[in-house]
Amino acid sequence: MTLPLVYSPEVTQALADGAPIVALESTIITHGMPYPANLETACGVEQVVREAGAVPATIAIIGRKICIGLDDETLEDLAQAKDVMKLSRADLAVAVANGRTGATTVAATMICAELAGIDVFATGGIGGVHKGAETSFDISADLSELSQTAVTVICAGAKAILDLPKTLEVLETLGVPVIGYQTDDFPAFWSRVSGLSAPLRMDTATEIAKAHKMRGRLGLQGGQLVANPIPVESEIDADYLNPIIAQAVSEADAQNIAAKQVTPFLLGRIVELTEGVSLKSNIALVKNNAKLGAEVAKVLKGIG
DSSP states (O other), rough: OOOOEEOOOHHHHHHHHHEEEEEOOOOHHSSOOOTTHHHHHHHHHHHHHHHHHHHHEEEEETTTTTESOOOHHHHHHHHSSSEEEEEEEEHHHHHHHTTEEEEOOOOHHHHHHHHOOOOEEEEOOOBBTTHHHHHHOOOOOHHHHHHSSEEEESSSBOOTTTTHHHHHHHHHEEEEEEEETOOOOOEEEEEEESSSBEEEOOHHHHHHHHHHHHHHHHHHOOOOEOOOOOOOGGOOOOOHHHHHHHHHHHHHTTTOOOOOGGGHHHHHHHHTTTHHHHHHHHHHHHHHHHHHHHHHHHHTTTOO
């Protein structure tokens, strides 16, 4: 049966040429930032990938198709679209089958990237175990996806709004390699350090690519998570940020915000409480991850 995949001309050419490709998610466009910052960021991240020598493939669900790579007009439309589904493993097929427009989370982007033959995916931060999960059981599907889908995910750690120790524990239980890139400390999204040790450390894109290939040779299920610290100049001090995160979480609880609405609410509220500083840092870390993703993708293709 033919898969419902459609490729942009740029990605089509890259696949034909055997060029390095980096998958990019689309929830950052529809649920992560307001317009026009979302469009500017999406275009900026794609440009970083190109300048680093790879081809960007932003993924979204449009018109009953899994779109691998979006042209400028489609990016513009998606950035202003309303009623866009936030898709994970559970509802990806529903959106495709029923013609819903959907933006892909980390989990859904991994699934679509693997279907398209793309090995590397760059994002901001993964989802994880939410604070209070011992009673709410709110744990992101990103974690289980990393244990079953063979894509290397470049991120700035797990989002700082999460319970990071529990997130690392779940990743360990699921057998997901968590690799600190040039760091022994697991980064916390807006902050370079969390006080938690990164289980593994690698200092070059070549090491990361070798590990990716070896997992395939050994028949190990799942991907690997590369935690790339935010650039020093864009970091937000954790002592300043932690009370703000606590306030945002408290407000979410008071308003009974739950499930898929939690992360967008918290990130948006933190942007407000930091007067836009967190948004600037978010953009910087995504671009930083895109650059590393391009480097890993190039090594996997024997370039550089």
